[in-house]
Amino acid sequence: MLFTESAVKGTVMKNEAGIQEFKTVAWSAGPGCHGSCGQKIYVKDGKMIRIEGDENNPWSQGRSCPRVLALKQYMYHPDRITAPLKRVGGRGEGKFERISWDEAFDICEKKLRGIRDQFGAEAVVFVQGTGRDVGGPISFLAYSYGSPNWVQLGLSGQSCYTPRLSGMKATLGDFCVADCSQFLEKRYDDPEYKFPKVMMVWAQYPPATCPDGFYGHWIVDCMRKGGTQIIAIDPRHTWMTSRAKYHLQLRPGTDGALALGMLNVIINEELYDKEFVEKWTFGFDKLKERVQQYPPAKVAKITWVPENLIIEAARCYAKAKPAGLQWGLAVDMAPEATSVAQAITQLWCITGNVDVPGGNVFGKPSHGVTTYPYATEELVALYGQELVTKMNAKRIGADRYPLVKGFRGWAQPDDVIDQIDSGLPYPIKGAWIQTANILGGQAARMRFHYEALKKLDFIAVVDLFHNPTTMALADIVLPAATFAEKDGFRSWWAPLGVIQKTVQVGDCKSDYEINLELAKRLNPEVGKKFPTVKDLINSRLAVAGTNFDEMVAKGSWAMPADGPYRPYRRHERGLLRPDGKPGFNTPSGKVELWSQFYEGFGIDPLPFYLEPAQSPISTPELYQKYPLIMISGTRSPLFFHSEHRMIPWLREKMPEPLVDIHPDTAKQLGIHDGEWVYIENDMGKVRRKAKYSLTVHPKMINTMHGWWMPEEEGAEPNLFGVWKYQINQIIPGPQHSKSGFGGGQYKCTLVKLTKMRDGEV
Amino acid sequence: MSQYGLLIDYDFCTGCHTCEVACQQEHEYPAGKCGIKVTEFVTPGLHKPLCIDNVPFPTDLCDLCAQRTARGDMPSCVKHCQAACMSYGPIAELAQRMENQAKTVLFRPR
Numbered sequence: 001m002l003f004t005e006s007a008v009k010g011t012v013m014k015n016e017a018g019i020q021e022f023k024t025v026a027w028s029a030g031p032g033c034h035g036s037c038g039q040k041i042y043v044k045d046g047k048m049i050r051i052e053g054d055e056n057n058p059w060s061q062g063r064s065c066p067r068v069l070a071l072k073q074y075m076y077h078p079d080r081i082t083a084p085l086k087r088v089g090g091r092g093e094g095k096f097e098r099i100s101w102d103e104a105f106d107i108c109e110k111k112l113r114g115i116r117d118q119f120g121a122e123a124v125v126f127v128q129g130t131g132r133d134v135g136g137p138i139s140f141l142a143y144s145y146g147s148p149n150w151v152q153l154g155l156s157g158q159s160c161y162t163p164r165l166s167g168m169k170a171t172l173g174d175f176c177v178a179d180c181s182q183f184l185e186k187r188y189d190d191p192e193y194k195f196p197k198v199m200m201v202w203a204q205y206p207p208a209t210c211p212d213g214f215y216g217h218w219i220v221d222c223m224r225k226g227g228t229q230i231i232a233i234d235p236r237h238t239w240m241t242s243r244a245k246y247h248l249q250l251r252p253g254t255d256g257a258l259a260l261g262m263l264n265v266i267i268n269e270e271l272y273d274k275e276f277v278e279k280w281t282f283g284f285d286k287l288k289e290r291v292q293q294y295p296p297a298k299v300a301k302i303t304w305v306p307e308n309l310i311i312e313a314a315r316c317y318a319k320a321k322p323a324g325l326q327w328g329l330a331v332d333m334a335p336e337a338t339s340v341a342q343a344i345t346q347l348w349c350i351t352g353n354v355d356v357p358g359g360n361v362f363g364k365p366s367h368g369v370t371t372y373p374y375a376t377e378e379l380v381a382l383y384g385q386e387l388v389t390k391m392n393a394k395r396i397g398a399d400r401y402p403l404v405k406g407f408r409g410w411a412q413p414d415d416v417i418d419q420i421d422s423g424l425p426y427p428i429k430g431a432w433i434q435t436a437n438i439l440g441g442q443a444a445r446m447r448f449h450y451e452a453l454k455k456l457d458f459i460a461v462v463d464l465f466h467n468p469t470t471m472a473l474a475d476i477v478l479p480a481a482t483f484a485e486k487d488g489f490r491s492w493w494a495p496l497g498v499i500q501k502t503v504q505v506g507d508c509k510s511d512y513e514i515n516l517e518l519a520k521r522l523n524p525e526v527g528k529k530f531p532t533v534k535d536l537i538n539s540r541l542a543v544a545g546t547n548f549d550e551m552v553a554k555g556s557w558a559m560p561a562d563g564p565y566r567p568y569r570r571h572e573r574g575l576l577r578p579d580g581k582p583g584f585n586t587p588s589g590k591v592e593l594w595s596q597f598y599e600g601f602g603i604d605p606l607p608f609y610l611e612p613a614q615s616p617i618s619t620p621e622l623y624q625k626y627p628l629i630m631i632s633g634t635r636s637p638l639f640f641h642s643e644h645r646m647i648p649w650l651r652e653k654m655p656e657p658l659v660d661i662h663p664d665t666a667k668q669l670g671i672h673d674g675e676w677v678y679i680e681n682d683m684g685k686v687r688r689k690a691k692y693s694l695t696v697h698p699k700m701i702n703t704m705h706g707w708w709m710p711e712e713e714g715a716e717p718n719l720f721g722v723w724k725y726q727i728n729q730i731i732p733g734p735q736h737s738k739s740g741f742g743g744g745q746y747k748c749t750l751v752k753l754t755k756m757r758d759g760e761v
Numbered sequence: 762m763s764q765y766g767l768l769i770d771y772d773f774c775t776g777c778h779t780c781e782v783a784c785q786q787e788h789e790y791p792a793g794k795c796g797i798k799v800t801e802f803v804t805p806g807l808h809k810p811l812c813i814d815n816v817p818f819p820t821d822l823c824d825l826c827a828q829r830t831a832r833g834d835m836p837s838c839v840k841h842c843q844a845a846c847m848s849y850g851p852i853a854e855l856a857q858r859m860e861n862q863a864k865t866v867l868f869r870p871r
Contacts, residue, residue, distance in 0.1 A: 066782040207775035648792035
C-alpha cells in the first residue's frame, strides 16, 4: 500500500489499488475516550478498511490504543444502530420501528416545542456522559432551545473533573495540566522542555486510558526517556505503583488529608519555593496556620499511610525541580472534592512548579478555540451575557450551590434526578440523552434513576448501539456517527485538531449534524447564523485565524504559537490576565492559597479534610456489617466506561466482570479464585467473578463499572443483564458537599462479599 | 541476509493490549487468533512488596508483519505500542542493545 507524499500533507491520497488515506484525529465515539490521537484511516470503495496511527501527529506520535485499533469492528458491527428508530411497543419492550430522519426530527421538534410551550424550556434536561466531544453539540442544542439544564445525569456529586477544575480556578484562575511537552511540536526533543525529576501520580492509572485530554503513556515516556521518578498515590498496586519510588497506599476517600499532611511537611520544613511564594502567592500565612491541624502523625492515622512515607514523599516531591503532578478522578469523588483539589493544586504552587517546563502548566483551549465550553466565561463568549445570566438563575442546583450558578454551566446531577422524581420546584417533562448510557454507566443509585426517568413524557436518545438506557427509556433513538464518519474539531488542550469525515455508515449522522438541524427547527435564529455544520465549525475556528479546510490541508492539527496558548511562565509575561498585566487571573493577581473565589461563593477559602460519608471511621456500625471498602470504576484499556463490551477483539481479552480480592481475605470468606460471588450492601447485590489478586489491599476490593451484556436479552425485564452486573446499583446517592461538587461514593462504598447459592450461578 | 527479531523492554510494558489488537487488525484475525499475547506477572518484588511485569509473547502466528516490513514499515505491534517498548531489527543489533538494558527479552519468531 504505497502512497506518495502529496505536496500538501493532509490531503486525501489515493494509491494504485484505489485506497484512500485520510489523516484525522480520534475523539470519542469509536475509541470512546477523551484523547486526541492522530490517525490515518484507509478507505476503499466507500468502506473503512484499516486504521493506523499517524506518526506525524505530535500528540500520540503514531501510537494507538486497542480501542481505536478495533475501530473497524465497532463501525461495522452488526448490532450498530444505523437508522432513526421510533418506539412502537411500551417503554422497555424493545420494539422499535425504522423511520426517516425527517420523521424523527418532526417528532422531536413537536415534542420539544410542546414541552417548552407548556412548561418552559427548563423542563427538558440535556444529558451527556463523560467529557467527550458531545459537550459542544449538546450545550449548543440546550442553549438554542433555551434550557439551562445541561447535565451529566447520574454522576453523583458532579464527580468528574469539575471539582478539580474548581480547585484550580479557585487557586490559579485557570486550569493546569502536567507538562509532558504536549504543547511543543518537537515534544521531548524541544530544547525548552525539561523532564520532571519526579511525577506525583495521584489517584490514577494513566496508562489505561487518555484521561481528561491527557495521553496516559506520556508519563511512561517521561520515565523511559527522562528518568522521571514516580510518587504513586493509589490504594491499589498497579504497574505504575510497582515502578514508583514511593507508593502511598492510602485508604480510599482520604486524599484530602494526605494532601494537607504533605503541605504540612513542605511548609513546616521550609521546603517550599520561597522566592515564588513571596513574589507570587496570596494567603500563605493563613494556609500555614491551617495545615498545622494536619501533622503527619494524625494524617497517617486517617489515611493508613505510614507517617515516614508521607514525610519522605513530601520531601522528595518538594526537592525535585521540576516536579509534575498528574491526578485522577478519585480526587473528584472525595468528599468536599473542591477542597481536596484545592489542596493538591497548592502542592504544585508552593513548590514553584507553576507553568515551568516539566511542572504543571496552564492548559488553555488551543488557539483560544472553544469546542466544549468549560467555564461560564466561555458560555458568555458563545451565547451572550444576557442568555447566560437568565439560564444560570434557573439551572437545577443553582439556588443551593453557588458554584453551579457561577462557575460551570452544569446542573447538579443529584438534584436533577430528585427533581425529575418530585417535580419540585418545577416539573421536568423531557430528556435529550446523547451518547450517555445512564443506566448501564454512571448513575449512582441506578434503580432510582430508572424509576424517575420512566416518569418523563418524552425521551430521545442519540447513540451508536442499543444499551440498557435506549432499551428502558427511549421513545426515539437517533444513530450517531463515530469520529471516522464525521467532521469535527478539537482544542482540548493542544494541538488544535480537526476530525474529518472519511465514510458514511448507514444513515448515521454526527452529533453536530443532528443537533444543528434540530436547533434550527427549535430556534430560527440559529439557521441564520449557521446554515451548515461547516459554518459552525468555521465560526469557532475563526479566532485561530483558520478554517476547517485549511486545517485538513495542514494534516489535521496545528500547535499554538508563542503567546497565551503556549507555555511557559505566562504569569511573568502578562499572558494570563485580561488586562495584560503580569500575574495570575485571580482577584489578587496572585496564586490564591486563601481563595477569594471560594470566599465569594461562601466556601471555606482554605482547604480542609472531611471524612467520607460511609467509612470505617464515620460509620463504624455499618463497617462491621460491611467490612470491605469497595473501589469501583477501575479503568481498563479495553473498554471505555460502559462501551465496547460487544467488540470481539476487546471483549475476548476480558470476557467477564471481575472483582479483585486479596487471597487472604478470599480464603477467610471461603471464596475460590474464579468463583462467581455477590458484592452486597443495603442497596442490593451485584454479580462478579472473584479474581485472587495481591494488587488489592486485604480490607478492600476493586472492580470495574459499566458492565452489561450486549449478548443477553435487551428487552425488559432483563435489559441486557444490567440488574445483575451494574455496580452503581449499590453506590449511594447524594453524599456531596456544600459546593455541590464531590462526594460521589464510587471509590469507597462499604460492602461485603457473599457466595452464590447453588443454582444462582 | 540477517535474521530479524523483536526486542521487548518489558520494564516498561504496561499491559495495554495494543500489540494484540494491532496484530489482529493487521492480519484480519478473528477474536481468538492473535500473533502476540501479553501476560501479566504479579510477584513479590526484590525491593518492594509487589512487582507487576507484563510481557508480550509472539505466538506461532507471528510473521513479524512480513508485508509491512517489506514496504519499509514497522510491524504493527511495534509501531502502535503505547509504551514504545518494542523494537524490530536485526537480531545482532538488538542483542547488542540487550547487553546494556536490564529487563529485556529478545524473540526470534521466524
